[in-house]
Amino acid sequence: MKSKRYDGYRSFQYLQEGVDYKPFRLCKEIGRVPTYRVPVSEQEEERVNRILDQELIISLHDHAFVVPEDVTEIWEYRRAGREWTGYEGLAASRLDVVFDNFMDGTAMITSKAGWKWNDVLHDLGMRFSDIAHQEMVFIAGNVDDFYRAKETGRIALVPALEASTMIENELDRIDILYGFGVRMMGIAYSEANSLGCGLKEKRDGGLTDFGRKAVQRMNRIGMAIDVSHSGDQTSLDTIEVSEKPIFITHVGARALWDSPRMKPDDVIRECARKGGVIGIEAAPHTTLTKNHPQHSIESYMEHFEYIANLIGIDHVAFGPDTLFGDHVGLHRVFAGALSIKSAQGSSAFQEVEYVKGIENPAEAFPNIVRWLVAHGYSDHDIGKVVSGNIIRVLEEVWNVRRVVAAQSLTTEKQPARMAEEGAGAQARGAGRPRLAAADTTQ
Ligand SMILES: [Zn+2]
Numbered sequence: 001m002k003s004k005r006y007d008g009y010r011s012f013q014y015l016q017e018g019v020d021y022k023p024f025r026l027c028k029e030i031g032r033v034p035t036y037r038v039p040v041s042e043q044e045e046e047r048v049n050r051i052l053d054q055e056l057i058i059s060l061h062d063h064a065f066v067v068p069e070d071v072t073e074i075w076e077y078r079r080a081g082r083e084w085t086g087y088e089g090l091a092a093s094r095l096d097v098v099f100d101n102f103m104d105g106t107a108m109i110t111s112k113a114g115w116k117w118n119d120v121l122h123d124l125g126m127r128f129s130d131i132a133h134q135e136m137v138f139i140a141g142n143v144d145d146f147y148r149a150k151e152t153g154r155i156a157l158v159p160a161l162e163a164s165t166m167i168e169n170e171l172d173r174i175d176i177l178y179g180f181g182v183r184m185m186g187i188a189y190s191e192a193n194s195l196g197c198g199l200k201e202k203r204d205g206g207l208t209d210f211g212r213k214a215v216q217r218m219n220r221i222g223m224a225i226d227v228s229h230s231g232d233q234t235s236l237d238t239i240e241v242s243e244k245p246i247f248i249t250h251v252g253a254r255a256l257w258d259s260p261r262m263k264p265d266d267v268i269r270e271c272a273r274k275g276g277v278i279g280i281e282a283a284p285h286t287t288l289t290k291n292h293p294q295h296s297i298e299s300y301m302e303h304f305e306y307i308a309n310l311i312g313i314d315h316v317a318f319g320p321d322t323l324f325g326d327h328v329g330l331h332r333v334f335a336g337a338l339s340i341k342s343a344q345g346s347s348a349f350q351e352v353e354y355v356k357g358i359e360n361p362a363e364a365f366p367n368i369v370r371w372l373v374a375h376g377y378s379d380h381d382i383g384k385v386v387s388g389n390i391i392r393v394l395e396e397v398w399n400v401r402r403v404v405a406a407q408s409l410t411t412e413k414q415p416a417r418m419a420e421e422g423a424g425a426q427a428r429g430a431g432r433p434r435l436a437a438a439d440t441t442q
Contacts, residue, residue: 002053005153006091009134011066011084024068024077027325029089029362036357038297038370048369051379056150056387058097060279060319061228061250062361063104064090064157067325071333074106081109081122085130086324089362090137096150097140097387098361099158099249099319102127105165105189105338114337115165115189117173124159124180131157139181143394146387160249162229163189163198164214171210174217183398184224184247187211187238188231190339196234199260200342204231212241219243222400224393227267228281228319229343231260235267244397245275247390250319252280252287252303253310259345261286265310272311275396277389279319280304282358284328285344285351286321294350297357301371304385313381317390320364328353 017023040048066084068077077083083103090098105114107123131137140146140156149156163186167173177185187207190200195211197204207215215238218225225246227235239246248271254262261281268278281287282300292299300320308316323330328351331340357367365386372382 001049002153004091004136004155006087006136007134009087009136011087011130012082014133021082022080024073024084025070026066026084027069029066029086029324029360030092032325033354033359035363036297036359036367038357038367038374040370040374044370044373047379048366048373051369051373051382051386052094052366055383056096056146056391057094057365058099058146058317058387058390059095059361059365060099060247060277060317060390061160061226061281061321062098062100062319062364063102063321063323064098064100064361065323067323067327067330069325071326071329074330074333075108078103078106078108081119082126082130083123085127085137086361087134087136089324089360090155092362093155094365095155095361097146097156097158099160099184100127101160101162104162106334108337112337115163117166117168120161120166120177121180124182128181141181141183142398143391146391158183160184160224160226162186162226163193164195165189165191165193167194167214169194169210171213171217174214174221174223178221178223182223184226184249185218186226186229187215187234189229190343196237197231198229198234198339199231200339201231204233206231206233207237207241211237215241216243219397220400222398224397227271229261232264232267235263236270239267239270239274239276242274245277245393246271247277247279247393249279250281250283250321251278252300253306256289256303256306257287258347259286259343261343261345268307268311272315275393277315277317277393278307278311279317280307282320282322282355282364284331284355285349288347288349295352295355297355297367297371300355300358301368301375308385313384314389314392316385317387318365318368318385320358320361320368322355322358322360322364324360324362326354327359 066086103123107119109119145156159181188198190198196207252262254264287303289299289302
């Protein structure tokens with residue numbers, strides 16, 4: 001097993017605890033709850049290890065932070081504006097790349113409602129400062145960084161935000177967030193915003209005119225788009241309007257579990273038809289099924305198989321949405337702020353204390369790969385779902401500088417025609433082989 005370059009660093013240890021900041025008693029990153037291993041034979045475990053060592057392992061959606069042991073302290077923890085990253089747990093996770101969603105809608109440093117522009121920037125800057133003081137995790141801005149992480153025993157962290165609420169009515173804030181390192185943004189969280197509707201809204205009016213412009217801006221900048229928490233119509237509109245494939249980074253199938261947090265077949269199909277990828281969600285009490293109403297890796301993987309059968313193995317990945325700490329307790333504390341109840345819908349389920357087998361970032365991927373090996377998936381298919389599919393979409397979405405370079409070369413020859421074609425030409429250019437001359441830009 002290849003190990004990560006972890007030297008025991010703890011968040012903010014470059015400062016003086018108790019003098020520069022107030023410490024919190026945090027959860028154990030490993031062993032907080034009994035570890036569960038998906039049962040495989042010794043031979044299969046060898047294959048699992050080989051796959052984890054050889055393939056790039058990408059989590060499309062997680063929160064790699066550590067929660068206070070007493071979850072009711074989360075408000076004070078949030079107001080202090082310092083989120084502790086779970087380096088020890090990440091070192092054991094076998095992850096090479098993690099899309100981290102920072103404080104999500106709970107960056108409540110100056111407000112109780114979250115999503116404030118200043119608070120989101122505070123959150124980004126504070127995490128980046130901490131990350132800059134250690135060696136193992138680094139902020140990734142392109143796909144080459146992913147391979148660099150694998151080769152050098154480090155972890156590439158991709159900053160993502162689950163909604164665009166903080167841009168208010170300012171398109172330029174998308175540029176600014178990109179400049180600060182953000183590489184993926186959701187459209188709306190539970191509540192509607194200036195772009196479109198979240199999944200909580202009873203009447204989903206779809207993308208607003210401003211939302212269309214924001215999607216176009218994200219396409220041009222090279223910001224990946226996510227509609228995990230958006231309403232169904234807003235999701236369909238985003239898929240249609242976007243010139244690039246989009247992600248639904250952490251969801252399940254509503255056909256298996258009837259809640260607004262799951263996506264109906266038509267949204268899943270449309271996302272795949274445009275080339276997009278669906279990541280499977282494992283936050284407590286989300287991806288349940290009638291066969292497995294007690295949330296565990298079994299219900300999780302039932303959603304994976306259903307969606308893979310519906311749209312093909314080329315369009316599925318994993319976005320477990322885990323964290324280090326009591327996720328169920330956190331949901332209770334944040335029930336109002338994050339609209340947990342309305343997202344869960346009305347179906348009855350058996351509450352669990354944690355999701356067995358996929359409780360935190362450290363145990364998620366080893367167990368996902370064990371499950372896939374135990375269920376007869378080929379190395380080739382496993383490679384696709386742990387990273388290949390995500391890379392394919394990111395190559396298209398993120399590499400805009402190369403596309404613009406290609407376009408400007410053509411523009412020199414045919415200025416009038418290119419001006420007419422505008423953004424459409426840019427989108428079509430994305431699928432073409434990239435120019436070697438422009439390769440130094442990424
Ligand atoms: Zn989420």
